[in-house]
Amino acid sequence: MQRPVPKPSAETRSFWDAIERDALTYQVCEACGKVATYPRGVCGHCHSTRLSMRPSSGRGVIKTWTRAHRAATPAFKDHLPYVISLVDLEEGFPVMTNVTGVYAGQVAIGDAVEVRVVDRGDGVKLLQAFAATGAKV
Protein backbone atom coordinates (compact mmCIF):
# COMPACT_ATOMS: atom_id res chain seq x y z
CA MET A 1 0.00 0.00 0.00
CA GLN A 2 1.35 3.42 -0.98
CA ARG A 3 1.10 6.67 0.93
CA PRO A 4 -1.08 9.27 -0.85
CA VAL A 5 0.53 10.79 -3.94
CA PRO A 6 -0.39 14.35 -4.97
CA LYS A 7 -2.36 14.39 -8.21
CA PRO A 8 -1.97 17.80 -9.85
CA SER A 9 -5.06 19.45 -11.31
CA ALA A 10 -4.98 21.89 -14.22
CA GLU A 11 -4.82 24.67 -11.62
CA THR A 12 -1.94 23.26 -9.56
CA ARG A 13 0.17 21.68 -12.32
CA SER A 14 2.75 24.48 -12.47
CA PHE A 15 3.27 24.21 -8.69
CA TRP A 16 3.98 20.49 -8.95
CA ASP A 17 6.10 20.94 -12.11
CA ALA A 18 8.26 23.31 -10.05
CA ILE A 19 8.43 20.76 -7.23
CA GLU A 20 9.78 18.26 -9.78
CA ARG A 21 12.58 20.82 -10.37
CA ASP A 22 13.10 21.03 -6.56
CA ALA A 23 11.62 24.53 -6.42
CA LEU A 24 8.91 25.85 -4.09
CA THR A 25 6.62 28.38 -5.74
CA TYR A 26 3.55 30.31 -4.65
CA GLN A 27 0.69 32.10 -6.32
CA VAL A 28 0.12 35.85 -6.38
CA CYS A 29 -2.86 37.74 -7.78
CA GLU A 30 -1.73 40.25 -10.41
CA ALA A 31 -4.90 42.29 -9.85
CA CYS A 32 -4.91 42.79 -6.06
CA GLY A 33 -1.43 41.62 -5.10
CA LYS A 34 -2.63 39.15 -2.49
CA VAL A 35 -0.80 35.87 -1.95
CA ALA A 36 -2.88 32.68 -2.21
CA THR A 37 -2.77 30.05 0.54
CA TYR A 38 -2.49 27.49 -2.27
CA PRO A 39 -2.70 27.72 -6.10
CA ARG A 40 -6.19 27.92 -7.60
CA GLY A 41 -8.09 29.23 -10.62
CA VAL A 42 -9.44 32.46 -9.14
CA CYS A 43 -8.06 34.82 -6.52
CA GLY A 44 -9.62 34.07 -3.14
CA HIS A 45 -9.71 37.80 -2.36
CA CYS A 46 -10.81 39.69 -5.52
CA HIS A 47 -11.75 36.72 -7.76
CA SER A 48 -9.51 37.87 -10.58
CA THR A 49 -8.13 35.16 -12.84
CA ARG A 50 -4.89 37.09 -13.46
CA LEU A 51 -2.68 34.90 -11.31
CA SER A 52 1.00 34.08 -11.51
CA MET A 53 3.46 31.76 -9.79
CA ARG A 54 6.63 33.11 -8.16
CA PRO A 55 9.63 31.40 -6.59
CA SER A 56 9.73 31.28 -2.79
CA SER A 57 12.90 31.70 -0.73
CA GLY A 58 11.78 28.72 1.34
CA ARG A 59 12.47 30.75 4.50
CA GLY A 60 9.74 30.53 7.10
CA VAL A 61 8.74 30.02 10.70
CA ILE A 62 7.23 26.98 12.40
CA LYS A 63 3.62 27.93 13.19
CA THR A 64 2.81 24.61 14.82
CA TRP A 65 3.75 20.94 14.70
CA THR A 66 2.64 17.52 15.91
CA ARG A 67 4.27 14.12 16.24
CA ALA A 68 1.82 11.51 15.00
CA HIS A 69 1.83 8.16 16.81
CA ARG A 70 -1.20 6.87 14.93
CA ALA A 71 -1.11 6.42 11.16
CA ALA A 72 -3.47 8.41 8.95
CA THR A 73 -3.79 5.35 6.72
CA PRO A 74 -2.22 1.89 7.05
CA ALA A 75 0.44 2.98 4.52
CA PHE A 76 1.94 5.32 7.14
CA LYS A 77 2.29 2.66 9.86
CA ASP A 78 5.89 1.81 8.93
CA HIS A 79 6.86 5.47 9.32
CA LEU A 80 5.53 6.06 12.86
CA PRO A 81 6.11 8.25 14.70
CA TYR A 82 6.34 11.06 12.15
CA VAL A 83 6.32 14.83 12.52
CA ILE A 84 4.03 17.18 10.60
CA SER A 85 4.47 20.94 10.77
CA LEU A 86 2.75 24.03 9.45
CA VAL A 87 5.22 26.66 8.24
CA ASP A 88 4.44 30.30 7.46
CA LEU A 89 6.70 31.28 4.55
CA GLU A 90 8.15 34.79 4.52
CA GLU A 91 6.27 35.61 1.32
CA GLY A 92 2.99 35.18 3.22
CA PHE A 93 1.71 31.70 2.41
CA PRO A 94 1.40 28.57 4.55
CA VAL A 95 2.55 25.03 3.81
CA MET A 96 2.28 21.68 5.50
CA THR A 97 5.56 19.77 5.67
CA ASN A 98 7.14 16.77 7.31
CA VAL A 99 10.11 17.11 9.64
CA THR A 100 12.63 14.27 9.81
CA GLY A 101 16.05 13.45 11.24
CA VAL A 102 17.56 15.10 14.32
CA TYR A 103 15.45 18.21 13.93
CA ALA A 104 12.24 16.18 14.27
CA GLY A 105 13.11 15.73 17.94
CA GLN A 106 13.80 19.41 18.49
CA VAL A 107 11.23 21.27 16.39
CA ALA A 108 9.49 24.12 18.24
CA ILE A 109 6.93 26.80 17.48
CA GLY A 110 8.62 29.97 16.29
CA ASP A 111 11.72 28.24 14.90
CA ALA A 112 13.24 29.74 11.78
CA VAL A 113 13.25 27.02 9.13
CA GLU A 114 14.05 26.39 5.49
CA VAL A 115 11.45 24.51 3.49
CA ARG A 116 13.03 22.31 0.84
CA VAL A 117 11.82 19.77 -1.69
CA VAL A 118 12.81 16.26 -0.66
CA ASP A 119 12.07 12.77 -1.96
CA ARG A 120 9.74 11.18 0.61
CA GLY A 121 11.60 7.91 0.14
CA ASP A 122 9.29 6.42 -2.48
CA GLY A 123 10.12 8.74 -5.38
CA VAL A 124 7.45 11.27 -4.42
CA LYS A 125 8.83 14.78 -3.94
CA LEU A 126 7.30 16.70 -1.06
CA LEU A 127 8.11 19.56 1.30
CA GLN A 128 10.26 19.17 4.36
CA ALA A 129 11.24 21.75 6.99
CA PHE A 130 14.86 22.00 8.16
CA ALA A 131 16.37 24.12 10.89
CA ALA A 132 17.47 27.35 9.20
CA THR A 133 21.17 27.62 8.39
CA GLY A 134 22.91 29.22 11.33
CA ALA A 135 20.05 28.34 13.68
CA LYS A 136 21.03 26.50 16.84
CA VAL A 137 20.18 22.89 16.02
Place this chain on the structure above:
Amino acid sequence: MTASARNTQAFITGVYDTAVGELPGSCCMGLHAEAALGAVADAGLTMGDIDGVLCAYSFTEPHLMLSSVFCEYMGINPLVSQALQCGGATACILLMQAMALVQSGQCRHVLVVCGDNRMTGMSRDAAVAALAEVGHPQFERPYGISVPASYGLVAQHYLHHTGSTQEHLAAIAVQTRHHAIRNPKAQRREPITIADVLASRPIAEPLRVMDCCLISDGGAAVVVSAAAQARDTRKTSIAMLGAGQGHTHEHIFAAPSLIDFGCKRSSQLAFEQAGVKAADIDVAEIYDSFTITLLIELESIGFFERGEAGPAVLAGALDLTGRLPCNTHGGLLSYAHSGAAGGLFHAVEAVRQLRGEAEARQVHEPRLAFVHGDGGIMSAHCSLVLGRI
Protein backbone atom coordinates in the same frame (compact mmCIF):
# COMPACT_ATOMS: atom_id res chain seq x y z
CA MET B 1 -41.64 37.84 23.14
CA THR B 2 -44.39 39.17 20.88
CA ALA B 3 -47.24 36.93 19.79
CA SER B 4 -46.22 37.20 16.14
CA ALA B 5 -42.64 36.22 16.91
CA ARG B 6 -43.89 33.22 18.82
CA ASN B 7 -46.13 32.17 15.94
CA THR B 8 -43.24 32.00 13.53
CA GLN B 9 -41.00 30.16 15.94
CA ALA B 10 -39.76 26.62 15.51
CA PHE B 11 -40.06 24.10 18.32
CA ILE B 12 -38.37 20.80 19.05
CA THR B 13 -41.22 18.43 19.82
CA GLY B 14 -39.60 15.01 19.76
CA VAL B 15 -36.18 13.51 20.47
CA TYR B 16 -34.74 10.01 20.63
CA ASP B 17 -31.40 8.28 20.67
CA THR B 18 -30.75 4.59 20.24
CA ALA B 19 -28.48 2.52 22.43
CA VAL B 20 -24.87 3.53 21.71
CA GLY B 21 -21.48 1.86 21.75
CA GLU B 22 -20.90 -1.58 20.29
CA LEU B 23 -24.19 -2.75 18.78
CA PRO B 24 -23.64 -6.08 16.98
CA GLY B 25 -26.19 -6.57 14.24
CA SER B 26 -26.88 -2.85 13.83
CA CYS B 27 -26.71 -1.09 10.48
CA CYS B 28 -26.95 2.46 9.22
CA MET B 29 -30.54 2.41 7.98
CA GLY B 30 -31.74 0.30 10.90
CA LEU B 31 -30.36 2.89 13.32
CA HIS B 32 -32.02 5.64 11.28
CA ALA B 33 -35.37 3.84 11.44
CA GLU B 34 -35.26 3.20 15.18
CA ALA B 35 -34.25 6.79 15.92
CA ALA B 36 -36.88 8.24 13.58
CA LEU B 37 -39.73 6.15 14.97
CA GLY B 38 -38.58 6.94 18.50
CA ALA B 39 -38.50 10.70 17.98
CA VAL B 40 -41.85 10.73 16.19
CA ALA B 41 -43.42 8.71 19.03
CA ASP B 42 -41.79 11.00 21.62
CA ALA B 43 -43.60 13.90 19.94
CA GLY B 44 -46.87 11.95 19.93
CA LEU B 45 -46.97 11.99 16.13
CA THR B 46 -46.94 9.30 13.45
CA MET B 47 -44.59 9.04 10.45
CA GLY B 48 -47.49 10.28 8.30
CA ASP B 49 -47.27 13.66 10.08
CA ILE B 50 -43.67 14.15 8.92
CA ASP B 51 -43.56 16.36 5.82
CA GLY B 52 -39.84 17.14 5.82
CA VAL B 53 -36.85 14.80 6.16
CA LEU B 54 -33.26 15.90 6.67
CA CYS B 55 -30.40 13.38 6.72
CA ALA B 56 -26.62 13.54 6.87
CA TYR B 57 -24.12 10.92 5.62
CA SER B 58 -22.90 7.43 6.38
CA PHE B 59 -19.50 5.71 6.32
CA THR B 60 -20.88 2.17 6.45
CA GLU B 61 -23.68 2.62 3.88
CA PRO B 62 -22.42 5.64 1.92
CA HIS B 63 -24.84 6.98 -0.67
CA LEU B 64 -25.14 10.09 -2.81
CA MET B 65 -28.78 10.49 -1.77
CA LEU B 66 -29.08 9.28 1.79
CA SER B 67 -32.39 11.07 2.52
CA SER B 68 -33.98 9.45 -0.55
CA VAL B 69 -32.70 6.06 0.61
CA PHE B 70 -34.15 6.67 4.07
CA CYS B 71 -37.57 7.79 2.77
CA GLU B 72 -37.74 4.77 0.46
CA TYR B 73 -36.76 2.46 3.35
CA MET B 74 -39.48 3.95 5.59
CA GLY B 75 -42.08 4.12 2.82
CA ILE B 76 -42.71 7.83 3.25
CA ASN B 77 -43.14 10.60 0.66
CA PRO B 78 -42.40 13.92 2.39
CA LEU B 79 -42.77 17.34 0.76
CA VAL B 80 -39.08 18.05 1.40
CA SER B 81 -36.21 15.55 1.56
CA GLN B 82 -32.53 16.45 1.56
CA ALA B 83 -29.17 15.28 2.86
CA LEU B 84 -26.24 17.50 3.64
CA GLN B 85 -22.69 17.14 4.88
CA CYS B 86 -20.74 19.55 7.05
CA GLY B 87 -18.81 17.04 9.18
CA GLY B 88 -19.39 17.48 12.88
CA ALA B 89 -21.43 20.63 12.32
CA THR B 90 -23.99 18.65 10.32
CA ALA B 91 -26.43 17.91 13.15
CA CYS B 92 -26.70 21.55 14.23
CA ILE B 93 -26.89 22.72 10.61
CA LEU B 94 -29.67 20.20 9.90
CA LEU B 95 -31.56 21.59 12.91
CA MET B 96 -31.02 25.16 11.68
CA GLN B 97 -32.33 24.09 8.28
CA ALA B 98 -35.34 22.39 9.89
CA MET B 99 -36.00 25.63 11.74
CA ALA B 100 -36.05 27.53 8.44
CA LEU B 101 -38.34 24.97 6.79
CA VAL B 102 -41.04 25.30 9.48
CA GLN B 103 -40.61 29.05 9.90
CA SER B 104 -41.07 29.59 6.16
CA GLY B 105 -44.20 27.46 6.13
CA GLN B 106 -42.75 24.86 3.76
CA CYS B 107 -43.14 22.13 6.37
CA ARG B 108 -45.11 21.47 9.54
CA HIS B 109 -43.03 18.69 11.10
CA VAL B 110 -39.43 18.11 9.99
CA LEU B 111 -37.58 14.96 10.98
CA VAL B 112 -33.80 15.31 11.42
CA VAL B 113 -32.30 11.81 11.56
CA CYS B 114 -28.71 10.52 11.68
CA GLY B 115 -27.07 7.22 12.49
CA ASP B 116 -24.16 4.97 11.61
CA ASN B 117 -22.56 1.77 12.88
CA ARG B 118 -18.98 3.00 12.79
CA MET B 119 -17.85 0.63 15.54
CA THR B 120 -19.08 -2.74 14.27
CA GLY B 121 -19.53 -1.82 10.60
CA MET B 122 -15.91 -0.94 9.88
CA SER B 123 -12.45 -1.30 11.42
CA ARG B 124 -10.90 1.45 13.51
CA ASP B 125 -8.19 1.87 10.85
CA ALA B 126 -10.87 2.28 8.19
CA ALA B 127 -12.70 4.91 10.26
CA VAL B 128 -9.48 6.89 10.82
CA ALA B 129 -8.59 6.61 7.12
CA ALA B 130 -12.08 7.70 6.00
CA LEU B 131 -11.91 10.74 8.29
CA ALA B 132 -8.42 11.61 6.99
CA GLU B 133 -10.07 12.47 3.67
CA VAL B 134 -10.95 15.91 5.06
CA GLY B 135 -7.24 16.63 4.50
CA HIS B 136 -6.27 18.32 1.24
CA PRO B 137 -5.42 15.58 -1.31
CA GLN B 138 -2.41 17.48 -2.68
CA PHE B 139 -1.19 19.72 0.11
CA GLU B 140 -1.94 17.74 3.29
CA ARG B 141 -2.67 14.04 2.87
CA PRO B 142 0.72 13.10 1.31
CA TYR B 143 2.29 14.21 4.62
CA GLY B 144 0.23 11.74 6.67
CA ILE B 145 -2.36 14.13 8.02
CA SER B 146 -5.31 12.67 9.92
CA VAL B 147 -8.08 14.30 11.92
CA PRO B 148 -6.27 13.63 15.23
CA ALA B 149 -3.00 14.98 13.76
CA SER B 150 -4.82 18.10 12.55
CA TYR B 151 -6.22 18.71 16.02
CA GLY B 152 -2.75 17.99 17.40
CA LEU B 153 -1.48 20.89 15.27
CA VAL B 154 -4.28 23.09 16.62
CA ALA B 155 -3.65 21.99 20.23
CA GLN B 156 0.12 22.55 20.10
CA HIS B 157 -0.43 26.09 18.82
CA TYR B 158 -3.25 26.91 21.22
CA LEU B 159 -1.43 25.69 24.32
CA HIS B 160 1.71 27.56 23.28
CA HIS B 161 -0.08 30.86 22.83
CA THR B 162 -2.68 30.82 25.62
CA GLY B 163 -0.86 29.20 28.53
CA SER B 164 -3.31 26.32 28.75
CA THR B 165 -1.68 22.99 29.58
CA GLN B 166 -2.07 19.28 28.87
CA GLU B 167 -3.42 19.00 32.41
CA HIS B 168 -6.22 21.39 31.44
CA LEU B 169 -7.04 19.20 28.44
CA ALA B 170 -6.99 16.15 30.70
CA ALA B 171 -9.37 17.88 33.11
CA ILE B 172 -11.91 18.12 30.27
CA ALA B 173 -11.67 14.37 29.63
CA VAL B 174 -12.06 13.64 33.35
CA GLN B 175 -15.02 16.01 33.79
CA THR B 176 -16.76 14.58 30.74
CA ARG B 177 -16.25 11.04 32.04
CA HIS B 178 -17.66 12.17 35.38
CA HIS B 179 -20.85 13.17 33.58
CA ALA B 180 -20.94 9.88 31.66
CA ILE B 181 -20.75 7.89 34.90
CA ARG B 182 -24.18 9.37 35.77
CA ASN B 183 -25.58 8.27 32.41
CA PRO B 184 -26.34 4.53 32.25
CA LYS B 185 -26.40 4.66 28.41
CA ALA B 186 -22.87 6.04 28.04
CA GLN B 187 -20.30 3.91 26.22
CA ARG B 188 -17.43 4.60 28.66
CA ARG B 189 -18.24 4.83 32.37
CA GLU B 190 -15.15 3.60 34.22
CA PRO B 191 -13.71 6.42 36.36
CA ILE B 192 -10.53 8.10 35.10
CA THR B 193 -8.09 10.57 36.65
CA ILE B 194 -5.95 13.33 35.19
CA ALA B 195 -2.94 11.06 35.72
CA ASP B 196 -4.67 8.33 33.68
CA VAL B 197 -5.23 10.75 30.79
CA LEU B 198 -1.66 12.05 30.90
CA ALA B 199 -0.33 8.47 30.95
CA SER B 200 -2.55 7.28 28.10
CA ARG B 201 -1.10 6.41 24.70
CA PRO B 202 0.05 9.40 22.62
CA ILE B 203 -1.91 9.83 19.36
CA ALA B 204 -0.81 13.18 17.92
CA GLU B 205 1.18 15.30 20.35
CA PRO B 206 0.05 16.87 22.60
CA LEU B 207 -3.13 14.77 22.28
CA ARG B 208 -3.39 11.33 23.88
CA VAL B 209 -5.95 8.65 23.31
CA MET B 210 -8.08 9.88 26.21
CA ASP B 211 -8.13 13.35 24.60
CA CYS B 212 -9.88 11.79 21.59
CA CYS B 213 -13.53 11.01 21.03
CA LEU B 214 -14.91 7.50 20.84
CA ILE B 215 -15.93 5.54 17.75
CA SER B 216 -19.45 4.15 18.23
CA ASP B 217 -22.56 2.68 16.75
CA GLY B 218 -25.71 4.69 17.34
CA GLY B 219 -28.44 6.89 15.94
CA ALA B 220 -30.48 9.90 16.97
CA ALA B 221 -33.42 11.88 15.68
CA VAL B 222 -35.17 15.17 16.43
CA VAL B 223 -38.58 16.43 15.27
CA VAL B 224 -38.82 20.18 14.62
CA SER B 225 -42.37 21.55 14.39
CA ALA B 226 -44.00 24.82 13.44
CA ALA B 227 -45.54 26.79 16.31
CA ALA B 228 -49.15 25.97 15.43
CA GLN B 229 -48.46 22.23 15.22
CA ALA B 230 -46.20 22.17 18.29
CA ARG B 231 -49.22 22.86 20.48
CA ASP B 232 -50.67 19.43 19.70
CA THR B 233 -47.62 17.38 20.56
CA ARG B 234 -47.22 15.13 23.58
CA LYS B 235 -44.42 16.71 25.61
CA THR B 236 -43.13 20.16 26.52
CA SER B 237 -42.07 21.84 23.29
CA ILE B 238 -38.62 23.39 23.35
CA ALA B 239 -38.26 26.67 21.45
CA MET B 240 -35.45 27.16 18.95
CA LEU B 241 -34.58 30.71 19.94
CA GLY B 242 -31.49 31.36 17.88
CA ALA B 243 -29.13 29.80 15.35
CA GLY B 244 -25.97 30.87 13.58
CA GLN B 245 -23.10 29.53 11.53
CA GLY B 246 -19.43 30.45 11.11
CA HIS B 247 -17.15 29.25 8.31
CA THR B 248 -13.50 30.20 7.93
CA HIS B 249 -11.71 27.41 6.03
CA GLU B 250 -11.75 23.67 5.43
CA HIS B 251 -8.11 22.56 5.46
CA ILE B 252 -6.16 23.27 8.61
CA PHE B 253 -3.07 24.51 6.75
CA ALA B 254 -5.26 27.21 5.15
CA ALA B 255 -6.96 28.33 8.38
CA PRO B 256 -6.63 32.12 8.77
CA SER B 257 -5.98 31.69 12.50
CA LEU B 258 -5.29 28.80 14.86
CA ILE B 259 -6.68 30.80 17.80
CA ASP B 260 -9.90 32.37 16.48
CA PHE B 261 -12.37 30.11 14.73
CA GLY B 262 -15.91 30.30 13.32
CA CYS B 263 -17.49 29.35 16.64
CA LYS B 264 -17.12 32.98 17.71
CA ARG B 265 -19.31 34.21 14.89
CA SER B 266 -21.81 31.34 14.95
CA SER B 267 -22.44 31.77 18.67
CA GLN B 268 -22.69 35.55 18.45
CA LEU B 269 -25.32 35.22 15.73
CA ALA B 270 -27.28 32.63 17.75
CA PHE B 271 -27.11 34.69 20.95
CA GLU B 272 -28.18 37.85 19.10
CA GLN B 273 -31.14 36.13 17.49
CA ALA B 274 -32.20 34.70 20.84
CA GLY B 275 -31.64 38.01 22.60
CA VAL B 276 -29.42 36.42 25.24
CA LYS B 277 -25.76 36.45 26.32
CA ALA B 278 -23.35 33.60 26.99
CA ALA B 279 -23.72 34.27 30.72
CA ASP B 280 -27.48 33.57 30.50
CA ILE B 281 -27.00 29.94 29.41
CA ASP B 282 -27.95 27.33 32.03
CA VAL B 283 -26.60 24.22 30.31
CA ALA B 284 -24.31 23.75 27.29
CA GLU B 285 -23.85 20.74 25.01
CA ILE B 286 -20.79 21.53 22.90
CA TYR B 287 -18.99 19.45 20.28
CA ASP B 288 -16.03 17.70 21.91
CA SER B 289 -14.34 15.64 19.20
CA PHE B 290 -11.14 16.23 21.18
CA THR B 291 -10.50 17.87 24.53
CA ILE B 292 -8.85 20.78 22.69
CA THR B 293 -12.01 21.28 20.60
CA LEU B 294 -14.09 21.96 23.70
CA LEU B 295 -11.40 24.09 25.37
CA ILE B 296 -11.16 26.42 22.37
CA GLU B 297 -14.93 26.59 21.92
CA LEU B 298 -15.55 27.44 25.59
CA GLU B 299 -13.16 30.38 25.28
CA SER B 300 -14.08 31.55 21.77
CA ILE B 301 -17.80 31.46 22.45
CA GLY B 302 -17.30 33.68 25.47
CA PHE B 303 -18.17 31.32 28.30
CA PHE B 304 -14.62 31.88 29.64
CA GLU B 305 -11.84 34.36 28.94
CA ARG B 306 -8.89 33.17 26.86
CA GLY B 307 -6.67 30.93 28.99
CA GLU B 308 -9.23 30.65 31.77
CA ALA B 309 -11.33 27.67 30.69
CA GLY B 310 -8.67 25.12 31.70
CA PRO B 311 -8.29 26.30 35.31
CA ALA B 312 -12.09 26.68 35.54
CA VAL B 313 -12.64 23.10 34.37
CA LEU B 314 -10.11 21.88 36.95
CA ALA B 315 -12.17 23.71 39.57
CA GLY B 316 -15.39 22.01 38.47
CA ALA B 317 -16.98 24.75 36.35
CA LEU B 318 -18.48 22.23 33.89
CA ASP B 319 -19.99 19.94 36.53
CA LEU B 320 -23.74 19.81 37.24
CA THR B 321 -23.57 22.52 39.89
CA GLY B 322 -20.74 24.48 38.22
CA ARG B 323 -20.90 27.78 36.39
CA LEU B 324 -21.66 26.07 33.06
CA PRO B 325 -22.80 22.44 33.23
CA CYS B 326 -21.46 21.10 29.94
CA ASN B 327 -21.81 17.84 28.01
CA THR B 328 -23.95 16.36 30.74
CA HIS B 329 -24.58 13.15 28.77
CA GLY B 330 -20.85 12.43 28.51
CA GLY B 331 -20.15 14.02 25.13
CA LEU B 332 -18.30 12.51 22.22
CA LEU B 333 -15.43 11.76 24.59
CA SER B 334 -17.34 9.36 26.88
CA TYR B 335 -20.97 9.00 25.72
CA ALA B 336 -20.59 8.09 22.03
CA HIS B 337 -19.60 9.35 18.58
CA SER B 338 -21.29 7.71 15.61
CA GLY B 339 -20.81 10.22 12.83
CA ALA B 340 -23.40 12.93 12.33
CA ALA B 341 -25.49 11.36 15.11
CA GLY B 342 -22.65 12.29 17.47
CA GLY B 343 -23.55 15.94 17.13
CA LEU B 344 -27.23 15.16 17.38
CA PHE B 345 -26.69 13.49 20.78
CA HIS B 346 -25.75 16.94 22.11
CA ALA B 347 -29.06 18.40 20.91
CA VAL B 348 -31.07 15.47 22.29
CA GLU B 349 -29.40 15.95 25.66
CA ALA B 350 -30.13 19.70 25.66
CA VAL B 351 -33.82 18.98 25.08
CA ARG B 352 -33.86 16.37 27.85
CA GLN B 353 -32.23 18.85 30.22
CA LEU B 354 -34.75 21.58 29.37
CA ARG B 355 -37.66 19.15 29.79
CA GLY B 356 -36.32 17.94 33.13
CA GLU B 357 -35.88 14.38 31.84
CA ALA B 358 -32.14 13.99 32.50
CA GLU B 359 -32.54 11.93 35.66
CA ALA B 360 -29.31 11.56 37.69
CA ARG B 361 -27.54 14.12 35.52
CA GLN B 362 -30.31 16.75 35.60
CA VAL B 363 -29.21 20.39 35.92
CA HIS B 364 -31.43 22.33 38.31
CA GLU B 365 -34.36 23.76 36.32
CA PRO B 366 -32.51 25.04 33.24
CA ARG B 367 -34.39 27.44 30.97
CA LEU B 368 -31.77 28.17 28.30
CA ALA B 369 -29.50 25.65 26.60
CA PHE B 370 -26.67 26.16 24.11
CA VAL B 371 -25.80 23.51 21.52
CA HIS B 372 -22.79 23.66 19.23
CA GLY B 373 -21.31 21.60 16.40
CA ASP B 374 -17.87 21.84 14.77
CA GLY B 375 -17.05 20.22 11.43
CA GLY B 376 -13.69 19.52 9.81
CA ILE B 377 -10.75 20.99 11.71
CA MET B 378 -12.55 23.80 13.55
CA SER B 379 -13.72 24.64 10.01
CA ALA B 380 -17.54 24.76 9.98
CA HIS B 381 -19.49 25.83 13.04
CA CYS B 382 -23.16 26.00 13.96
CA SER B 383 -24.61 27.20 17.26
CA LEU B 384 -28.16 26.91 18.59
CA VAL B 385 -29.91 28.50 21.54
CA LEU B 386 -32.84 26.45 22.84
CA GLY B 387 -35.25 27.48 25.54
CA ARG B 388 -38.14 26.40 27.68
CA ILE B 389 -40.56 29.31 27.30
